[in-house]
Amino acid sequence: MTPHASLPDVVTLAVALVAAVVGPGVMADLVGPYAVILLGAVIGAAWSATRRRPDGAEDAPPPRGATVAYMLLVIGLALLLTVPAAEFAARYLGLESRWVLGPVAAIIGGIGRDWPGVGAWFLGILRSVIERWSRDAPPPGGGQR
Amino acid sequence: MMDHEMKCLLALANFAMCSAIGWACVCRISIMDAASTRRIFRVMYTFLFGAATASGFSPWLFGEWPGVGHVLLTAAFVFVLASGAGAWRKGLPDYARTAPAPLDGPRPG
Numbered sequence A: 001m002t003p004h005a006s007l008p009d010v011v012t013l014a015v016a017l018v019a020a021v022v023g024p025g026v027m028a029d030l031v032g033p034y035a036v037i038l039l040g041a042v043i044g045a046a047w048s049a050t051r052r053r054p055d056g057a058e059d060a061p062p063p064r065g066a067t068v069a070y071m072l073l074v075i076g077l078a079l080l081l082t083v084p085a086a087e088f089a090a091r092y093l094g095l096e097s098r099w100v101l102g103p104v105a106a107i108i109g110g111i112g113r114d115w116p117g118v119g120a121w122f123l124g125i126l127r128s129v130i131e132r133w134s135r136d137a138p139p140p141g142g143g144q145r
Numbered sequence B: 001m002m003d004h005e006m007k008c009l010l011a012l013a014n015f016a017m018c019s020a021i022g023w024a025c026v027c028r029i030s031i032m033d034a035a036s037t038r039r040i041f042r043v044m045y046t047f048l049f050g051a052a053t054a055s056g057f058s059p060w061l062f063g064e065w066p067g068v069g070h071v072l073l074t075a076a077f078v079f080v081l082a083s084g085a086g087a088w089r090k091g092l093p094d095y096a097r098t099a100p101a102p103l104d105g106p107r108p109g
Helices: A010-022 A028-051 A064-093 A097-136 B004-029 B039-056 B068-083 B085-089
Strands: none
Touching: A028 A064, A028 A097, A028 B004, A028 B039, A064 A097, A064 B004, B004 B039, B004 B068, B004 B085, B039 B068, B068 B085
């Protein structure tokens, strides 16, 4: 796989996949990164699916349809979020983004149903940062507190 | 050198068997949860599902066509899963459950 200067977006990938289905040859340079993302997302989604049953399934027969739907949703979420998240993470880790694609996709898939909790945690941190900033900021019009 | 028709047949057979493996994994994963299932089984079926996806879609994802050996190994996985299906039919089998710690014996005196 030849290295990329930037990762392909989902729309470019979709066009390549349609071309692969209707015509010969797969554009490996475009599908390649998403192959890694897909596998990471599949593994993450499967892991988060083993963590708990879908809601209301305690007394019901095995909810295979609900599990499949859940995994497809999580994989779709990972396909959408992994490239921007990997670019962001790679910048701070000092790595090329293609090396963090798989782990980021697996983490996004592995969080799965707990994303609302992650969002609440992040909002809490943001709120405390804003509160600290507003406490330390000088009052309007100058003067001391 | 394998002709194109044979390669496509093997890829199709591999895809069908990997689909069966994936479906078996989904059926077993759907009755697992962190509290009642041993972690090794959760890890095992997670990676088996990922590997089945990678293998089934390998001509499209990696440009790799499965050979005869690859397909035979996939068939062996299907056989292993099918032979253990009875234990999973009525829910999580005992060997996959997290067990409570054994009780201590009666206290002396």
